[in-house]
Amino acid sequence: MTETESTERGATVPDFQNPVAGFGVTFKAMFKKRLTEQYPEEKKPTAPRFHGRHQLNRHPDGLEKCIGCELCAWACPADAIYVEGADNTDEERYSPGERYGRVYQINYLRCILCGLCVEACPTRALTMTNEYELADRSRESLIYTKEELLAGLTETMVDTPHAIFPGMTEKDYYNGLVTGAAPGTVRQAAVSQGERPEDEGVSA
Numbered sequence: 001m002t003e004t005e006s007t008e009r010g011a012t013v014p015d016f017q018n019p020v021a022g023f024g025v026t027f028k029a030m031f032k033k034r035l036t037e038q039y040p041e042e043k044k045p046t047a048p049r050f051h052g053r054h055q056l057n058r059h060p061d062g063l064e065k066c067i068g069c070e071l072c073a074w075a076c077p078a079d080a081i082y083v084e085g086a087d088n089t090d091e092e093r094y095s096p097g098e099r100y101g102r103v104y105q106i107n108y109l110r111c112i113l114c115g116l117c118v119e120a121c122p123t124r125a126l127t128m129t130n131e132y133e134l135a136d137r138s139r140e141s142l143i144y145t146k147e148e149l150l151a152g153l154t155e156t157m158v159d160t161p162h163a164i165f166p167g168m169t170e171k172d173y174y175n176g177l178v179t180g181a182a183p184g185t186v187r188q189a190a191v192s193q194g195e196r197p198e199d200e201g202v203s204a
């Protein structure tokens, strides 16, 4: 047995003090500010620019900003995004312009939340939220579909598909001239998804 032993700070203490010196660390820790977080009961807000789950945004009248261009998918270093574009028609319109994102998926088993896809998007259709709870039990549930990623509706919006605001062009939408759905706007039938015009809740 040595006569002295090293303490936490590198100093030495006589042998007879060792049993007490060990408790000194514990004693000091008792009066320090606690760092334990009571997650998930108490969730602390993230930093405002935290990179969390993505969101596909809408124009103020509810039409979708995504034009199905696939630039986000090409920019993704993890190959986590799958997009299929399609043409809008006057009878079934999802975005103000010619094309929309018919299929949109993000695979959160691959995504590293780097945000490069957001940078690549020319229409600001794709942004990231602060949501970080992305764990689940199956592979399928971590591949988020367009329906899961699409932003919710506000009071000024009508769900897609629906007609473009009368008299407005695609450019007007991006210039912020459309601030809400035109009076009388109703949801059209999503014929490409198997809906029929006579189904409840859709217009012909």
Ligand code: SF4
Pocket: 075, 076, 077, 078, 079, 080, 081, 106, 110, 111, 112, 113, 114, 115, 116, 117, 118
């Ligand atoms: S955040 Fe990065 S890894 Fe995730 S989908 Fe976008 S580009 Fe891909």
Ligand code: SF4
Pocket: 065, 066, 067, 068, 069, 070, 071, 072, 073, 083, 101, 120, 121, 122, 123, 124, 125, 126
């Ligand atoms: S989210 Fe943006 S970049 Fe990706 S397909 Fe839609 S418009 Fe293009």
